[in-house]
Amino acid sequence: MEKSPSLSQDKGRLYIVGTGPGDIDHMTPAAIGAIKESDYVIGNSLYIEMLEPLLEGKEVIKSTMGEEIDRAKKAAELSKSAVVSIVSGGDPGVYGMAGIVLEMLERTGYEANVEVIPGVTAATAAASLLGSPLSGDHVTISLSNLLTPWEVIEKRLELAFSMGVPVAIYNPKSRGRPHNFGIAMDIALKKLSPDTPVGIVKDAYRDGEQLIITKLGDISMDDEAVDMHSIVIVGGEESRIWRSVNAERIITPRGYHRKYIY
Known part of the structure; x- marks a missing residue:
């Protein structure tokens, strides 16, 4: 042998x-x-x-x-x-x-x-720049269908957005699959409010870093800013945009406000 x-x-x-x-x-x-x-x-x-x-x-x-x-x-x-x-x-x-x-x-x-x-991870690096969008339960999912059939990805997106928790999207859009991200946002809109916060982070902690905070309804209409260098975090049902003195950030409450006064 x-x-x-x-x-x-x-x-x-x-x-x-x-x-x-x-x-x-x-x-x-x-x-x-x-x-x-x-x-x-x-x-x-x-x-x-x-x-x-x-x-x-x-x-x-x-x-x-x-x-x-x-x-x-x-x-x-x-x-x-x-x-x-x-x-x-x-x-x-x-x-x-x-x-x-x-x-x-x-x-x-x-x-x-x-x-x-x-x-x-790319998701946690992006989240740190956005504020605290992933502070509780969340889902990560890749839109690349090179190794995973697209019908499987669509099913996972349906389930993920149905949970009402934030979803971090890897590999959102490339020249070879320019429409996958738009389909994903259409699925999200069936489950979430158009006012749901969305964060786009390009090249986190690298040269050319870019940060965009927008809403689900807006990104579904215009996703030109999204590419393969981006991580996109779609907020959950409780996520909100906090406009502080010097920046906008996304907060997803973990639940402390239901137990403590602060």
């Missing part, structure tokens, strides 16, 4: 690193430490470029979108005898590389000395 490939437990290590929203200042010390320890750093070119100050003396392997499987295999192969970090934007376990790498290891039989290093 042919033996399964195996990673050396005393020499090799494979880190799956969440790099957060993009700014090194928002990476965890554990993520920075894993990259500094690594001999090789592998990842999408966009995320690799953001890590440039940490990469001196490292062997860097860049790839593009759509090459995730090859990236995972290369990282596993190298980690037989070296310390390798495969990087993933946000948190690697949320629409990131952890699932791909671990599934590949499972299917191929590699006994990897692997560790997943968490990171700040």
